[in-house]
Amino acid sequence: MDKQLVWDLPTRLFHWLLVAALSAQYVTAEWLDDAMQWHFWIGYFVIGLIVFRIVWGLVGPAHARFSNFITGPVAVWRYLKTLPDASAPAHVGHNPLGGWFVIIMLACVALQAVSGLFMTDDVFLDGPYRHLSSEPTLQLMNTLHHTVIDILLGVIALHIAAIAFYALYKRQSLTPAMVHGKKTTRTGGISSSRLWRALLIAIVVGVTVYAAIFWLPPAPVDDGFYY
Ligand code: HEM
């Protein structure tokens, strides 16, 4: 058994940038006055992160790929039965249950961020798609933005509780590998982080998200609002 690369650098960067950005989103919306402009900008960045992760889930290295950790119900059930067994062998990438949890987390973040595009702070700032939408759509997005955050907070709490469960009950410390990328394992390591590919995807995603937010929506009638 030796140390092998399991989490590629782009996946690790994605993870910790997401943690930082979501923390900033909470602080700028709930605790700070006058930070709404930052809330908007960081929200756009989160959309970029999610789009990047979706593409990376299709063309990234093995353990980042959706096809590697999205399994059927039988695999999830089989894994669930091994959960109480503290000595059950560790998974190299996401386990079948954790894999679905990742999808739920990504979906909640995506819903939260996209619904933000239709929000208003009722003072100066309108989301870039607000003026293009009908009243029922705006109502729906407003409800989503105020309720998905609670689901997301619950899901994040469960995620951190799961990490603690693995550390304390199963004696598997998962966090260091999300930092340096390596795990002690006999098989299953990846040979490279595919950094050039990641950089190219990041640039294309960055330009696309920028265009979708700042270029694509026709400008609203100038009423003194900006976004
Ligand atoms: C994942 C990204 C985002 C997170 C985690 C997030 C989180 C939040 C939270 C926690 C609130 C307070 C909700 C409440 O009090 O019930 C909020 C409000 C708000 N968010 Fe976001 N948000 C995100 C993205 C966005 C984006 C992209 C925009 C706009 C482009 C946006 C615009 C707003 C506005 C206008 C409000 C209402 C502020 C007010 O009540 O005056 N958010 N957001």
Ligand code: HEM
């Ligand atoms: C805002 C809070 C957080 C969010 C939204 C979040 C989200 C995620 C996501 C989406 C993944 C999947 C990574 C991927 O394949 O792209 C993941 C994995 C992981 N996260 Fe977090 N995370 C959060 C906080 C934390 C914290 C505080 C820790 C450490 C204490 C942590 C440790 C891990 C670990 C170790 C994994 C890999 C799990 C495995 O081995 O299967 N996360 N997280």
